[in-house]
Amino acid sequence: GVLERSREQLLRQTCEAVVLGALHPRTAITLVLQVLSDAGSLLSCCLNAACMALLDGGLPLATLFCGVTCALQPDGSVLLDPTARQEQEARAILTFAIGSSERKVLMATTKGSCSVEEMQQCLAAAQGAADTIFQFYRDSVRRRYCKS
Amino acid sequence: MAAESGTAAEALVGQVVLPGDLLLLPAHYDEDAEGERLRLSAGGAPQGRLLCGPGLRRCGAGLLVTKCGLLRHRPAGGGAFWVDSQQKRYVPVKGDHVIGIVTAKAGDVFRLDVGGSEPASLSYLAFEGATKRNRPNVQVGDLIYGQFLVANKDMEPEMVCIDSSGKSSGMGIIGQDGFLFKVSLGLIRKLLAPKCEIIQELSQLYPFELVLGMNGRIWVKAKTVQQTLIIVNILEACEYMSAEQRKQALAKLSGN
Numbered sequence: 001g002v003l004e005r006s007r008e009q010l011l012r013q014t015c016e017a018v019v020l021g022a023l024h025p026r027t028a029i030t031l032v033l034q035v036l037s038d039a040g041s042l043l044s045c046c047l048n049a050a051c052m053a054l055l056d057g058g059l060p061l062a063t064l065f066c067g068v069t070c071a072l073q074p075d076g077s078v079l080l081d082p083t084a085r086q087e088q089e090a091r092a093i094l095t096f097a098i099g100s101s102e103r104k105v106l107m108a109t110t111k112g113s114c115s116v117e118e119m120q121q122c123l124a125a126a127q128g129a130a131d132t133i134f135q136f137y138r139d140s141v142r143r144r145y146c147k148s
Numbered sequence: 149m150a151a152e153s154g155t156a157a158e159a160l161v162g163q164v165v166l167p168g169d170l171l172l173l174p175a176h177y178d179e180d181a182e183g184e185r186l187r188l189s190a191g192g193a194p195q196g197r198l199l200c201g202p203g204l205r206r207c208g209a210g211l212l213v214t215k216c217g218l219l220r221h222r223p224a225g226g227g228a229f230w231v232d233s234q235q236k237r238y239v240p241v242k243g244d245h246v247i248g249i250v251t252a253k254a255g256d257v258f259r260l261d262v263g264g265s266e267p268a269s270l271s272y273l274a275f276e277g278a279t280k281r282n283r284p285n286v287q288v289g290d291l292i293y294g295q296f297l298v299a300n301k302d303m304e305p306e307m308v309c310i311d312s313s314g315k316s317s318g319m320g321i322i323g324q325d326g327f328l329f330k331v332s333l334g335l336i337r338k339l340l341a342p343k344c345e346i347i348q349e350l351s352q353l354y355p356f357e358l359v360l361g362m363n364g365r366i367w368v369k370a371k372t373v374q375q376t377l378i379i380v381n382i383l384e385a386c387e388y389m390s391a392e393q394r395k396q397a398l399a400k401l402s403g404n
Contacts (some may be wrong), residue, residue: 020205020214023301024239024265024301025301025302026265027265055166055167055216056235057235057237058215058233058234058235058236058237059215060167060203060205060214060215061167061168061214061215062167062168062212062214063167063168064166064167064168099168100166100167100168101168101170137166138164138166141164141166141216142164144234145164145217145218145234
């Protein structure tokens with residue numbers, strides 16, 4: 001459907017910005033994501049899974065990236081990683097893809113409406129949360145390489 | 149734009165690095181460093197150029213990591229840094245010895261599947277003692293052990309079964325029977341290391357023939373089919389077993 005297409009496009013743009021495609025000319029890189037269960041924050045979950053898959057596959061990457069979803073509640077407070085129910089009650093849902101070098105924003109998408117200040121606030125919260133996700137990547141990779 | 153502060157490369161040797169990490173090189177690797185030309189101390193910087201191996205790219209003042217893995221360093225001959233990563237998909241590299249499967253014969257050239265994104269080509273004259281009259285007997289579906297003559301991202305890879313002096317040195321068509329299977333590239337590198345324990349322990353179990361291709365393919369042949377399959381299972385499991393588990397498994401097998 002249209003929603004899946006839009007998610008595919010967002011993921012594709014983020015991956016294209018990060019993968020060093022110049023090292024593999026005339027080659028198609030296919031990323032397949034299968035949703036096993038959706039409990040909210042699906043797009044940022046897909047972004048994190050995509051990054052780990054590219055990392056595991058050995059594709060050359062310029063930076064790592066992660067996805068963070070923020071929900072703006074009706075009273076103006078920011079909630080990170082909302083569940084499906086919290087997403088429905090929220091005024092706006094913002095998803096950011098954040099890169100690991102200098103926490104640059106690679107992709108941003110919004111559902112609902114919010115003011116510029118609120119978006120900046122969500123972005124700052126998301127950049128802080130990205131640190132936790134990147135630390136998780138590092139710990140997972142460390143665990144994998146220490147086994148051998 | 150604030151520059152990302154990198155960490156010294158030598159501090160991270162032997163540790164896990166992730167894509168996006170910037171590694172700073174010590175100052176004596178700078179080529180145009182002023183006042184560094186007259187180096188009187190013998191035990192100073194290694195002479196020669198620094199080699200930037202797989203998983204790393206030159207970027208400004210340092211090296212950018214592009215694959216996740218363990219950072220390795222070899223100080224000999226100018227120094228080399230590279231990232232030891234585990235992956236299953238092979239990318240052809242010049243000089244690598246690989247096992248290819250013949251998929252087509254197109255005139256004077258064979259097309260081989262080597263596990264990369266493109267099939268490799270192998271000329272019928274690239275065998276020892278091959279002439280226009282004396283063609284090698286290669287059929288579709290045969291296994292060939294050869295090395296890459298040309299392998300870069302812009303051209304179709306080319307293989308040969310002779311080395312630079314025209315001798316075959318172990319390369320060529322792999323014989324009948326035997327079993328071909330695929331493992332990860334990291335296991336192949338481990339098996340190819342000098343004095344590999346796994347191969348020594350296995351050779352005490354049964355005698356067998358073994359061909360290791362850098363593209364992750366292994367060909368095994370032992371006296372009976374059952375022995376061949378046992379060796380195949382042990383090699384596949386070696387990836388995830390520790391040394392003690394492997395010794396236990398082999399002791400159980402040789403006890404039977």
